[in-house]
Amino acid sequence: MTSPDQPTRRPVLAYGATPGRLGILSRAIETADQAELLALDLDLRSSWAIPRVSALTQASQERSIRLRSVWLPGDISGLVSERRQQSLDALLVAAKERFGLRALVVPRHQGQGDRGAAIHKLARGIASSKSGSQIRLVIGLQASDFRHDRWHLDQLAGIRRMAEEWDLDLALDLTGNVSLAWEAEAAILRVFPRLTLVRLGQWRREDGTLVPNLTGQIAGRTISMLVDQGYSGVVSLVADRRSSGAALLHEKQDVLQRFVRDSPGVSPKVDAPISDFTRHDR
Numbered sequence: 001m002t003s004p005d006q007p008t009r010r011p012v013l014a015y016g017a018t019p020g021r022l023g024i025l026s027r028a029i030e031t032a033d034q035a036e037l038l039a040l041d042l043d044l045r046s047s048w049a050i051p052r053v054s055a056l057t058q059a060s061q062e063r064s065i066r067l068r069s070v071w072l073p074g075d076i077s078g079l080v081s082e083r084r085q086q087s088l089d090a091l092l093v094a095a096k097e098r099f100g101l102r103a104l105v106v107p108r109h110q111g112q113g114d115r116g117a118a119i120h121k122l123a124r125g126i127a128s129s130k131s132g133s134q135i136r137l138v139i140g141l142q143a144s145d146f147r148h149d150r151w152h153l154d155q156l157a158g159i160r161r162m163a164e165e166w167d168l169d170l171a172l173d174l175t176g177n178v179s180l181a182w183e184a185e186a187a188i189l190r191v192f193p194r195l196t197l198v199r200l201g202q203w204r205r206e207d208g209t210l211v212p213n214l215t216g217q218i219a220g221r222t223i224s225m226l227v228d229q230g231y232s233g234v235v236s237l238v239a240d241r242r243s244s245g246a247a248l249l250h251e252k253q254d255v256l257q258r259f260v261r262d263s264p265g266v267s268p269k270v271d272a273p274i275s276d277f278t279r280h281d282r
Helices: 026-034 053-063 081-098 113-128 151-166 184-191 215-228 245-262 274-278
Strands: 012-017 039-043 066-071 103-107 136-142 169-173 195-200 234-237
Touching (some): 026 039, 026 053, 026 245, 039 195, 039 234, 053 081, 066 081, 066 169, 066 234, 081 113, 103 113, 103 169, 103 195, 151 184, 169 184, 184 215, 215 245, 234 245
Parallel strands (some): 012 234, 039 066, 066 103, 103 136, 136 169, 169 195, 195 234
């Protein structure tokens, strides 16, 4: 039981949103609204176009949705790359100053040449700016990128030590093709206490039944270890593009019940006011 003089350890629940290839966010915002999740964890790693600031402005005004974190691409290249780079810069500046941005997730491996370096330079510049919310730089770890032969545990421990040396945080993406050999419990222990963001793949259908794959098992084991470790970062719920907010509602309830049942006195934050997204409370 948490004592009166100790801060309550509780996670923030967010919607893991991916915009359409042309940067359209309307479907993602609608899904987040249906699931009653006000925090967005925005993944731009595979988006060709950058979402418009106006879309977030409207979502913020109409639904109080805030942009909690952004996963940055390795680089921006190809057609109109300079314009797209400028759009990304404008989005991140607005997110920091107006939409409560708290974390920028940079790729573990820098992209090619000057364009890859530009992404990291942009992230450092946004984070160091004095205006708006305070931002942490986070190294993104995609579980499916690691070999699942126990060597990945040594890799994770090494990355955590590097993050500690450079005062960086870690984000763990458990979506995609992740096998049970990932050893979820051991992996979580290797990256604590630097872990501040976890993305979980969809494990419930819209009718509440379990999806018949390994995603649910990995999600369940991961959540159990997060509860055991008193995790107070962000849990990002990622849904299939064809799913509505109904599946997310079931998953949200799963997470809430686990934290409440297994951690007496803990009340996970789902719909936090804007002050919770802008204050710096590491």
